[in-house]
Amino acid sequence: METQRKGLAFWLLTAFFALFVLFLYGPMIAVFILSFQGPSGGMTFPMRGVSLHWFTDLFSSTRYGDLGDAFWRSIALSLLVMLITVVVSFFAGLGFRRRFWGSGALFYLAIVSLVMPGILTGLGIGTIFQSLGLRTSWLVSGLGAHLSWTLPFGLLIMFAVLNRFNGSWEEAARDAGARPGQVLWMVTLPIVFPGLIAVALFGLTLSYDEYPRSLLTVGTRNTLPIHIANLTANVTTPALYAIGTLTTLLSLLVIALSFGAISLATRKRK
Structure with a gap:
């Protein structure tokens, strides 16, 4: 039974x-x-x-329409978002390794945009630009809107990676006479490199596919998701x-390259 x-x-x-x-x-x-x-x-x-x-x-x-321009615009924006997300998340993760006054409030302030509906975030950013008499554009307001979505994910990933980081490796490098910059470049960075690849992957794909936060912030020059949404009305x-x-194959290619980079980094560490 x-x-x-x-x-x-x-x-x-x-x-x-x-x-x-x-x-x-x-x-x-x-x-x-x-x-x-x-x-x-x-x-x-x-x-x-x-x-x-x-x-x-x-x-x-x-x-x-300008499908090709929208595609390259989304690629350029997502690459810029990816770069900023990786750099900020990495150094923010290093900064949060030590407790400091207000660290808890700063952490929750950094990730609170995850619970905010994307369309409301875009509406708020668009309203601020309008109140200041500024024009929204994909490279300014659109960039800020996308970073409000990708940075929290990058921070959470780096916090998880650095939480398991063994600081004794850095101590050993300093004892051997390595300068702070050498410790960062030759010890810390290679070890957390797979985590940075994950942050880059999140930053790239989340920005490339983002629609709600883009709708009211990119101005008159649409990104690819908005352009595709507009095409559904008449195509x-x-x-x-x-x-x-095509976009799915591009995403799969990016994922394959990311896994290849992680595999290569792991082999070099061995």
């Missing part, structure tokens, strides 16, 4: 996990498949041929799925 119960529980958990995976990846797989529709295909099944028509249409047709072809496939 006990064996039957364990067997039933196993199959129930297996079925639940299979449904979870289907729910999680099913839409992405459907978008990937439908992006290869034939020229006469629609946005739903069944497939009407298989081709790369909608991928080439993205780059040859003018009905998609009813599998070209939208082709955009989704």
